[in-house]
Structure formats: C-alpha cells, structure tokens
Amino acid sequence: MNPFEPLTREDALSSWREFLPKVSSYAGSRNHVQSGHKNVSRLGPCIRFRTLLEDEIIQDTLNEHTFQVAEKWLQEICWRRYWRGWMEMHPEVWRRWRKQVRFLPQTLPSAILARAEAVSAGRSGVACMDAIARELIETGYLHNHARMWWASFWIHVEQLPWELGADFFFRHLLDADPASNTLSWRWVAGLQTPGKTYLVRLSNIEKYAPVYLRENETGSERLDDGMVSARVPQDIEFLERTPLVDYPTSFIQTTGRTGLWIHTDDLLPEIGPLAALAPATIAASLSERVYKTTYDLSPQRIASLRTVTHDALDRASAHYACPAVVVQAEDPVLGLGAWARDEGLAEVVAFAPLIGPVHDILARLKLHLAKLEIRLTLIRRPSDATAFSFATAGFFPFWQKMSRLLNPPLYSKSAP
Ligand SMILES: Cc1cc2nc3c(=O)[nH]c(=O)nc-3n(C[C@H](O)[C@H](O)[C@H](O)COP(=O)(O)OP(=O)(O)OC[C@H]3O[C@@H](n4cnc5c(N)ncnc54)[C@H](O)[C@@H]3O)c2cc1C
Numbered sequence: 001m002n003p004f005e006p007l008t009r010e011d012a013l014s015s016w017r018e019f020l021p022k023v024s025s026y027a028g029s030r031n032h033v034q035s036g037h038k039n040v041s042r043l044g045p046c047i048r049f050r051t052l053l054e055d056e057i058i059q060d061t062l063n064e065h066t067f068q069v070a071e072k073w074l075q076e077i078c079w080r081r082y083w084r085g086w087m088e089m090h091p092e093v094w095r096r097w098r099k100q101v102r103f104l105p106q107t108l109p110s111a112i113l114a115r116a117e118a119v120s121a122g123r124s125g126v127a128c129m130d131a132i133a134r135e136l137i138e139t140g141y142l143h144n145h146a147r148m149w150w151a152s153f154w155i156h157v158e159q160l161p162w163e164l165g166a167d168f169f170f171r172h173l174l175d176a177d178p179a180s181n182t183l184s185w186r187w188v189a190g191l192q193t194p195g196k197t198y199l200v201r202l203s204n205i206e207k208y209a210p211v212y213l214r215e216n217e218t219g220s221e222r223l224d225d226g227m228v229s230a231r232v233p234q235d236i237e238f239l240e241r242t243p244l245v246d247y248p249t250s251f252i253q254t255t256g257r258t259g260l261w262i263h264t265d266d267l268l269p270e271i272g273p274l275a276a277l278a279p280a281t282i283a284a285s286l287s288e289r290v291y292k293t294t295y296d297l298s299p300q301r302i303a304s305l306r307t308v309t310h311d312a313l314d315r316a317s318a319h320y321a322c323p324a325v326v327v328q329a330e331d332p333v334l335g336l337g338a339w340a341r342d343e344g345l346a347e348v349v350a351f352a353p354l355i356g357p358v359h360d361i362l363a364r365l366k367l368h369l370a371k372l373e374i375r376l377t378l379i380r381r382p383s384d385a386t387a388f389s390f391a392t393a394g395f396f397p398f399w400q401k402m403s404r405l406l407n408p409p410l411y412s413k414s415a416p
Pocket of ligand 1 (some may be wrong): 030040041042043044045047048076077078079080083142143144145147148151169173175176177178180181182184185188
C-alpha cells in the first residue's frame with residue numbers, strides 16, 4: 001500500500017487502527033510537516049470516498065480517548081462535513097468554479113497561462129514551493145499546511161487565478177473533495193470569509209516545515225514576512241443559501257426488482273441505512289473518458305477511483321449476495337440506464353450524491369430512468385443530514401452544535 005493511499009476498506013481500517021493511539025498527540029503535532037507525514041493520519045482518500053466513515057472514526061476515538069483530549073482531532077474530522085454541508089446549500093459555488101476552469105484557459109493572456117503551467121509543474125523558482133508542487137504530482141498527497149502555503153503562494157505571490165490552482169489540486173490530490181478543496185481555496189483567496197485571507201510567511205515554513213527548506217532555499221526571499229500582501233479579491237459575489245434537500249434517511253423496500261447504484265461519494269452501503277436492502281443487482285460506473293476529458297485527472301487519480309470502486313463492488317456483492325458490475329460506458333447516464341433496463345429493475349436505490357461530479361449527472365439520470373419507468377430513490381445518512389443542517393454559517397457555530405452531539409454523555413454509541 002502506498003502510505004498516502006489507504007483506499008480500500010481493509011487498508012483504511014488498518015491505517016486507522018495504527019493512527020488511533022496517536023490521536024492524543026495530534027493537537028500538538030499536526031501543524032508540523034515531517035517527512036513521511038506520520039504525525040497526521042493520511043486518511044483523506046478513504047474518508048473522502050467513504051471506505052471509512054467519519055461516524056466510525058468518531059465512535060472509535062471516543063471509545064479510546066476523552067473528548068477533551070481528542071477535541072482538535074474531532075474538529076478536523078468534522079471540517080469536511082462542515083464544508084460538505086455548506087456546499088450542499090451553495091451549489092452555485094461548484095458550478096461557477098467548474099465554469100471558470102473551462103473558461104479561463106480560453107480567455108487569459110498566454111503569458112499568465114504559461115506562468116500557471118510553470119508554477120504547477122514545480123518551476124516557479126521558489127524552491128520550497130516547487131518541492132510542494134512536485135510532492136503533490138508524485139504522491140497525490142500534501143499536508144494541510146503545505147496546501148495552505150502553496151495556495152497562498154499561487155494567489156497572493158504569483159497573482160494567479162485561484163480557480164486554476166484549485167483545479168491543479170483537484171486533478172492530483174487522491175483525497176480531492178469538491179467541497180473541501182474549492183472552499184479551502186476560496187478561504188485562502190479571501191472569498192469564503194470576506195475580509196480574511198491567508199498569507200504565506202517564510203518564518204512559518206521555517207518553524208513548521210524545515211524539511212522543505214533544508215536542501216535549497218532558492219527564491220524563498222519572495223516569501224519573507226511582510227513581503228506578501230493580500231491580493232484583494234475582485235469577484236466577491238452575492239451567494240444565496242438554498243435549502244438543504246430533504247432526502248429520506250431510511251429505506252423501506254417495496255415489491256419489484258431493486259438495483260443498488262454505488263458511487264464515489266459513499267462507498268460503504270453495507271453499513272448504515274442501506275445495509276438491510278435486498279438488491280437483485282449492484283452497479284457502479286467508472287467513466288474514464290469523463291475523468292480525462294471533463295476533469296483531466298492525473299493517471300494516479302484515475303487509478304485510485306478504479307481501486308476504490310472495485311473494492312466497494314466486491315464488498316457489496318459479498319454483503320448483499322448478488323452480482324455487482326462496473327458500468328464502463330462513455331456516458332455514465334446511458335450506461336446506468338442500460339444496466340437498470342436490462343436487469344428489469346423497477347427501482348434504483350443509492351446514497352444521494354453530494355454537490356460535485358456525481359451530482360452533476362443526477363438531473364439527466366433521473367430523467368433518463370423516468371423515461372424507462374424506473375424509480376430513483378436517494379437516501380441520506382441520518383448523521384450527514386444532521387451535520388449538514390448545522391453548516392448554515394461559520395465553522396464555530398457548526399462545531400458548537402456538533403460538539404454537543406459528540407460530547408459524552410449525549411453521544412450515542414449506536415451504529416452509524
Ligand atoms: C487549499 C486546500 C485544499 C484542500 N483540499 C482538500 C481536499 O481536496 N480534500 C480534503 O479532504 N481536504 C482538503 N483540504 C483539507 C486538509 O488539508 C486535508 O483534509 C488534510 O490535509 C488531509 O490530510 P490527512 O488525512 O493527513 O489530515 P489529518 O490532519 O490527519 O486529518 C484527518 C481528516 O480530517 C479531515 N480534515 C482535516 N483537516 C481538514 C480541513 N482543513 N478541511 C477539511 N477536512 C479536514 C480530512 O478528512 C482528513 O483526512 C484542503 C486544504 C487546503 C488548505
């Protein structure tokens with residue numbers, strides 16, 4: 001297993017078991033960037049694809065550590081759900097970002113595009129930032145601090161459009177998450193919390209990541225404290241909050257053949273509200289053409305999507321005791337439609353996709369299945385429904401509500 005790639009359920013559980021005792025030292029050590037990154041969990045990909053649930057992590061953590069000792073860790077685990085919930089209520093942010101990723105390369109002056117290309121290839125001339133870019137391309141992983149510094153360097157030092165930097169991360173990070181990535185980049189740019197930008201400082205890198213400076217300090221004077229000033233965002237837009245879609249949180253099986261559709265927003269159907277489903281067949285779509293042409297994902301990213309999808313299908317097939325197939329059609333909507341029709345399904349059941357690539361095909365899929373007279377039923381995990389409903393403002397009001405749920409004795413030890 002690549003240490004930055006705990007993707008399958010088995011690898012996820014073993015990485016998590018190894019990290020659990022380190023939760024007690026996490027708050028004090030997490031900001032340091034060490035080679036090998038053993039002071040942080042590197043669980044990003046399995047949490048993002050849900051081969052390991054946040055609910056499982058929270059439960060194990062509280063079984064092993066007190067809330068007080070584990071609070072920082074629990075907060076970080078909950079950040080992703082905060083961003084996810086916020087994005088569910090601001091889907092326009094994802095749509096606008098994707099639009100800009102398509103539009104900017106057609107409209108920006110070629111000198112800016114060439115600079116963006118050089119910086120993301122690790123040829124900016126600032127050695128520590130170039131080491132970070134190369135680490136991302138080679139391993140698909142970056143420590144949180146490195147993500148913050150590099151995003152700030154891109155936006156505030158290089159004065160490049162945040163949307164293209166976020167796209168570079170999205171194409172390479174093995175834990176690339178539509179909400180965490182887009183919204184963290186907006187936060188560094190000063191768009192997410194108006195008036196607040198994140199500025200990279202050399203003293204901060206010296207303190208937390210001497211590993212990046214040890215071999216080569218070329219160009220680091222560009223990051224000297226006081227040298228970097230915030231690039232004031234020009235494009236703060238008015239964002240209206242849309243209500244959270246109220247998906248059912250449990251499923252009652254009706255008569256007629258049911259198929260289970262599994263996708264990369266939640267690859268653990270055998271735990272939670274779909275565990276007792278009795279599907280006749282299971283499918284997941286893997287559309288490598290879409291990954292390449294629409295998202296231009298790195299080969300490593302595409303390979304990781306393949307791994308997690310096959311792992312989930314194998315587990316699901318064993319759990320539900322029915323056949324599970326990969327739908328490889330060029331168009332995932334037509335592929336899933338053909339699967340459902342050929343299997344004679346009356347209903348397709350799935351976890352509700354979250355704002356992002358899977359959600360982007362949802363409207364067409366609903367329409368297509370409706371034309372085939374096949375019902376599509378989408379379910380949300382109860383714990384997601386609760387957490388997302390708290391994400392209406394900043395993280396701290398969210399955390400106040402979450403911590404009331406997690407802090408014993410109120411925390412329920414029932415299964416997720
Ligand atoms: C510019 C930028 C882009 C980012 N893009 C992503 C992304 O695409 N996907 C992603 O999962 N995270 C993203 N993050 C958040 C964070 O950097 C990563 O979650 C974390 O570094 C993953 O490494 P880890 O698993 O070793 O983290 P750990 O410190 O071990 O944390 C454990 C888990 O908690 C969650 N978490 C921790 N910190 C954060 C955070 N700040 N925001 C959201 N969740 C967090 C993640 O699920 C993480 O795996 C981004 C942050 C920045 C500044």
